[in-house]
Every structure is written in structure tokens, then in C-alpha cells.
Amino acid sequence: MSSPFLHLPPWRSGTAVLSGAVLVAIQLLPLQRAIAQTQGERRIVEPTQTPSRLSPQWQQFETQRQREHRQTMDYLERWLRDRLDRFPASERLPPAILQDPSRPPERQVPIDSVAWDEYRLGIGDGISIVVQPPFQDLSTTAQLSFQGTIFVPLLGTVNLEGLTVDEAAQLLETSLNQFVVDPEVQVILAQPRQSQITVTGEVERPGFFPIAPNSPLVQALLTAGGVTLDADLREVTVERRFSNGEQVTQTFDLHTPLILGQAIPDVRLRDGDVIRVPTRPREFDSDYDRSILQRTALVSTTSRPIAVTITGEVVRPGYYDFASRPAPEVDGALVAAQGTKTTADLRRILIRRRLPDGTAIEREVDLFTPLLEGRPLPQLGLEDGDVIIVPEIRPEDRENYDVELMTRTSISQQRIVVRLVSRPGNSAGRQDLPAGSRLADAIGGVPLNTARLGRVALIRFDEELGEPVTEYYDVREAIMGNMDENPLLQDRDVIVVGRNLIAQLGNFLNTFTQPFRDVLGFLLFFDQLSNSAENLFGPSGGDNNQN
Numbered sequence: 244m245s246s247p248f249l250h251l252p253p254w255r256s257g258t259a260v261l262s263g264a265v266l267v268a269i270q271l272l273p274l275q276r277a278i279a280q281t282q283g284e285r286r287i288v289e290p291t292q293t294p295s296r297l298s299p300q301w302q303q304f305e306t307q308r309q310r311e312h313r314q315t316m317d318y319l320e321r322w323l324r325d326r327l328d329r330f331p332a333s334e335r336l337p338p339a340i341l342q343d344p345s346r347p348p349e350r351q352v353p354i355d356s357v358a359w360d361e362y363r364l365g366i367g368d369g370i371s372i373v374v375q376p377p378f379q380d381l382s383t384t385a386q387l388s389f390q391g392t393i394f395v396p397l398l399g400t401v402n403l404e405g406l407t408v409d410e411a412a413q414l415l416e417t418s419l420n421q422f423v424v425d426p427e428v429q430v431i432l433a434q435p436r437q438s439q440i441t442v443t444g445e446v447e448r449p450g451f452f453p454i455a456p457n458s459p460l461v462q463a464l465l466t467a468g469g470v471t472l473d474a475d476l477r478e479v480t481v482e483r484r485f486s487n488g489e490q491v492t493q494t495f496d497l498h499t500p501l502i503l504g505q506a507i508p509d510v511r512l513r514d515g516d517v518i519r520v521p522t523r524p525r526e527f528d529s530d531y532d533r534s535i536l537q538r539t540a541l542v543s544t545t546s547r548p549i550a551v552t553i554t555g556e557v558v559r560p561g562y563y564d565f566a567s568r569p570a571p572e573v574d575g576a577l578v579a580a581q582g583t584k585t586t587a588d589l590r591r592i593l594i595r596r597r598l599p600d601g602t603a604i605e606r607e608v609d610l611f612t613p614l615l616e617g618r619p620l621p622q623l624g625l626e627d628g629d630v631i632i633v634p635e636i637r638p639e640d641r642e643n644y645d646v647e648l649m650t651r652t653s654i655s656q657q658r659i660v661v662r663l664v665s666r667p668g669n670s671a672g673r674q675d676l677p678a679g680s681r682l683a684d685a686i687g688g689v690p691l692n693t694a695r696l697g698r699v700a701l702i703r704f705d706e707e708l709g710e711p712v713t714e715y716y717d718v719r720e721a722i723m724g725n726m727d728e729n730p731l732l733q734d735r736d737v738i739v740v741g742r743n744l745i746a747q748l749g750n751f752l753n754t755f756t757q758p759f760r761d762v763l764g765f766l767l768f769f770d771q772l773s774n775s776a777e778n779l780f781g782p783s784g785g786d787n788n789q790n
Contacts, residue, residue, distance in 0.1 A: 361407050362432070364387060365436055370403075370430055371384045371433045372428065372430055373428070375429075378423050381396050381423070383395065390402070391404025395415065398418050401414070405485070408432055411430045412428045435456030435457065436456065436514060438512060438515075439451060439453055440454055442518045443518070444519045444522070445475070445523075446474070457511050460479070460512060463516075465541070469541055470520055471542070477496050479494070480495075482519070484515055501536075522599065525596060525599070527604065527623070548567065549564070550562060553579075553631045554632055557580040557584065558582055558734070560580065563576065571624070572625060574610065584656060586733070588644065589649060590644075592609070593607055594631060594632075595630040611649065647679055650731065659675075659678050659680065659733065662735075663737075667694040667740060680732050681721070682728075682738065694740050700739040701716060701730065702737040702738075703735075716730065
């Protein structure tokens with residue numbers, strides 16, 4: 244009958260033979276007891292307690308040999324388990340073969356609030372072991388080695404990794420009780436190990452940080468430079484790995500205590516903890532109070548500008564950077580763009596925002612109705628990357644839209660500049676007027692006794708048509724209170740007083756060989772006209788001053 248190992252590959256055959264040899268050695272060697280005395284976990288290498296007539300020196304030698312033998316067996320077992328774990332799951336040996344019947348299963352660390360907060364000994368911790376008289380000679384100080392062990396008189400090498408100081412004292416008392424009568428042992432954490440934590444997410448400087456042992460969660464956030472204004476403090480998570488390999492995550496709410504004026508949870512960190520600060524929601528309907536976050540000491544002092552795009556019916560469309568503290572709002576952004584034009588429809592201002600997943604959301608804001616009714620403006624904080632679109636009022640909506648009221652608000656254009664060409668005054672120049680001024684306000688400096696007020700031209704460049712549009716008004720009626728003859732002026736309007744001059748300008752505009760490309764070319768024409776006003780209003784200009 245052939246051996247089953249002959250059908251196996253050479254590498255598997257060698258591993259199986261070695262595995263069998265190690266298992267036989269573990270079963271046959273005269274090792275009677277080498278397991279822990281507390282909660283079934285092997286902690287101490289003990290000598291055999293059978294009566295012996297050997298001298299104390301020989302017994303100590305035998306104990307040392309047994310300790311070395313146990314360490315050798317542990318190394319071989321770890322080596323064997325590591326090799327066998329590389330096999331496919333279907334070809335692994337049954338777990339019962341590797342289970343030492345004399346060793347109970349590993350003690351599981353209870354995952355609850357008590358276990359979370361308890362400090363457990365680890366590699367690098369310095370402890371003092373105090374044994375009360377009359378066994379004070381057994382007292383010692385030690386630092387946990389890379390294996391998590393220390394050396395204790397009478398006991399030898401003891402593994403304390405993963406235990407609390409109370410559990411370590413209990414273990415040592417139980418073990419020393421085999422050599423002395425009722426010892427009283429106290430374990431003191433003399434020098435805690437340096438803790439290394441990881442902070443990721445919405446913090447100023449994500450990374451790895453050394454912190455003092457038992458530091459609070461807040462200290463870790465400040466060590467990372469503080470949280471950003473995009474942080475969601477309602478769901479700060481702390482991941483912790485216990486000595487048995489189990490990983491547990493707990494979530495802490497730091498936002499609600501700030502709102503209610505309560506104490507922030509006192510979360511004490513351990514070596515290896517991972518702290519994650521998530522990103523707050525950016526939706527318009529989010530109930531997250533960002534203003535509270537801006538006033539706390541947890542926020543980074545580094546100021547990151549918020550970039551907002553403003554377009555549409557504003558004086559200066561473009562890109563604007565705002566300070567992040569406090570967060571900018573819609574009305575403030577419009578003021579930064581030097582206000583809205585008189586053609587703007589403040590009832591349908593559109594805010595467009597892009598979310599982290601790439602989708603875009605929009606919100607329509609009405610600033611007209613609150614101003615009309617005397618109510619506060621809607622509070623809508625802007626985010627980095629937002630786009631504000633101010634639409635033009637539609638012709639069918641002008642009757643129900645109070646343009647004059649809007650021109651007097653702080654979010655509209657505060658000053659306008661119009662060009663006034665006056666033949667009676669022999670002048671052509673600019674006038675700086677308050678927003679909301681009307682035609683009658685602009686000709687206050689024109690000599691009324693010589694001006695023809697019944698036919699005053701108002702020239703306005705139509706950007707959609709790409710050409711100037713001229714309207715004629717009776718300023719006499721405007722002065723008498725006829726609002727139909729007294730229109731609101733807009734920035735860059737041109738007013739022409741005098742019949743003969745109107746005829747001349749009409750000829751100029753009709754014979755101008757190059758059309759106006761935009762409003763700037765249109766205004767440049769009148770600026771050049773004002774520079775040559777002396778020639779324009781010379782004797783050849785005629786003298787028709789009919790009123």
C-alpha cells in the first residue's frame with residue numbers, strides 16, 4: 244500500500260511531514276502545565292509543581308529548561324500556523340488538529356463602554372509592581388517588551404499585554420500565591436507609552452500624530468490643526484483595535500453639545516486610534532448649523548477663501564473670493580458685484596451648487612418680496628464654487644415690479660453715470676447720479692429758458708440688438724408730475740437736449756461707417772463727442788431754440 248504523501252506535490256508533502264512532527268512533539272514531550280492562571284489565557288510559564296527531591300539549584304535549572312522549551316514550542320506553533328494559513332480554504336487541515344486540548348480558547352475583550360474607556364497595557368508601558376510586606380523584596384519595576392512581557396521574581400516572564408492594571412495585579416497575585424502566602428500586589432502605571440493616532444477627513448492637516456497618553460478627542464483634533472468649515476461634527480468616528488484583533492468603531496456627536504451649551508463628550512484616546520471627521524452635507528435644506536462651527540475653537544484658524552461666480556444683471560459680473568468666516572450670503576455677494584442693475588429681477592435669483600458626487604442642485608431665492616413687505620432677507624450661506632445668476636426682468640412682469648423701490652435698496656447699484664449732451668449749455672459730459680434718478684433729475688443744470696424741453700432724447704444701448712435705441716420725452720410734462728414722461732435712468736444712458744443737436748447727432752449716427760460692437764464703443768463715441776464740444780456747438784451749428 245503506497246503512502247498518501249506520494250501523491251502530493253513536494254512542497255505540500257514536506258509541510259505535512261513537518262506539521263506531523265511538530266504535533267507529535269507537542270503531545271509527547273513531558274510538559275505538564277504551561278498556561279495562564281486567569282480567565283483561561285496563557286500568561287505565565289510555570290514550573291511543574293510535582294514533589295521533587297532535587298536541590299533548589301537543579302530545580303531552577305529544570306524550570307529554565309521548561310521555559311525555554313515552551314518558548315520554542317510557541318515559536319514553532321506560530322510558524323506552522325502561518326504556513327498553513329497560506330493554503331486554500333478547501334485544503335487546510337481541520338482546526339481541531341491544531342487545537343491544544345490543554346489550552347482554553349482566547350479570552351474575548353468585552354466591547355462595551357467600560358472596555359472602551361479602560362486603559363490596557365501595551366508594548367512600551369512602564370509599570371511598578373508593589374508587593375506589600377513581608378514580601379516587599381518581590382517588588383519591581385519593568386517596561387513591557389516587544390512581546391508584551393515583563394520579568395517578575397519567582398514567576399519569570401509574564402505576559403501583561405492587553406490587561407488593565409487591575410487585571411494585571413489580579414494575575415500576579417494569583418501566580419505569586421503558589422510561592423508565597425496571600426500576597427497583596429498593586430500594579431501602578433508609572434510611564435504610559437507614547438500614543439500614535441491617525442486623524443483623517445475634514446481637518447487642516449490630516450496625518451499621523453504622537454500625542455500624550457490618555458489625551459481627549461478634542462486635543463487630537465487641535466493637534467491636526469483644527470477642523471475645517473466643511474466638517475460634520477455630528478458624526479466624528481473613532482476606530483479602535485483591541486488586543487484580540489477585534490476592531491470597533493464608535494460615533495460621537497460634538498455638534499449638539501455646542502448648540503445646547505453642554506460639555507463635549509470626554510473621549511480618551513488610545514494608541515493606534517483612527518479618528519475620522521466626515522464632510523457636512525451641502526444641500527440647501529440641511530439642518531446643520533454652520534454658524535455655530537464658525538465660532539468654536541475647534542475650527543482651524545487658517546482662512547480658506549470661498550470662490551463664488553456672479554453673473555447676469557449685476558454691475559460687475561465675474562469671480563469673487565470671500566472670507567470663509569463668516570460665510571458669505573447672497574445679498575453680500577451682490578453688493579460685492581457693485582449691486583444689481585435696474586433691469587434685474589430680484590424675485591428669481593438662482594443659486595446653483597455642485598455636490599461632491601458631481602450632481603448639481605439649484606435654489607431660487609426671492610429678495611424682492613421681503614424688501615417690499617419689510618421682512619428680513621432669506622439667510623442662505625454660500626458654499627465654495629456656488630454660482631449666482633441674476634435674471635433680467637421680463638417685459639410682461641414690469642407692471643407688477645417696483646423698479647424704483649429696488650433701486651433704493653442696498654443690494655442694487657448705488658450710483659449711475661449718464662452722459663448729458665446739452666446744446667443750450669454748450670456742453671457734453673458725464674453726470675454721477677444716485678441710483679433711482681429720473682430724467683428730470685439729470686437736466687437740472689441745463690438752462691431751461693433756452694432749452695427745448697418738449698423733445699429731449701434718451702439714447703440707450705440695447706445689448707441684445709447691438710445698437711442704440713432712442714426715445715423722446717417731454718421734460719415739461721415730467722416736471723409737472725407726469726411719470727410717463729419721466730423714466731428711471733440706467734447706468735450709461737445718454738441724454739441729448741436741443742433740436743438742432745439731435746438732428747446733427749442723427750446724421751452722425753446714420754453716417755457712422757463702423758457699427759457699435761458693444762456698449763463700450765457706444766459710450767466711447769459720446770466721450771469723444773464731449774471732447775470736441777466747442778467745435779460741435781460752434782456758429783455753424785445753427786440756432787433753433789424753439790421750446
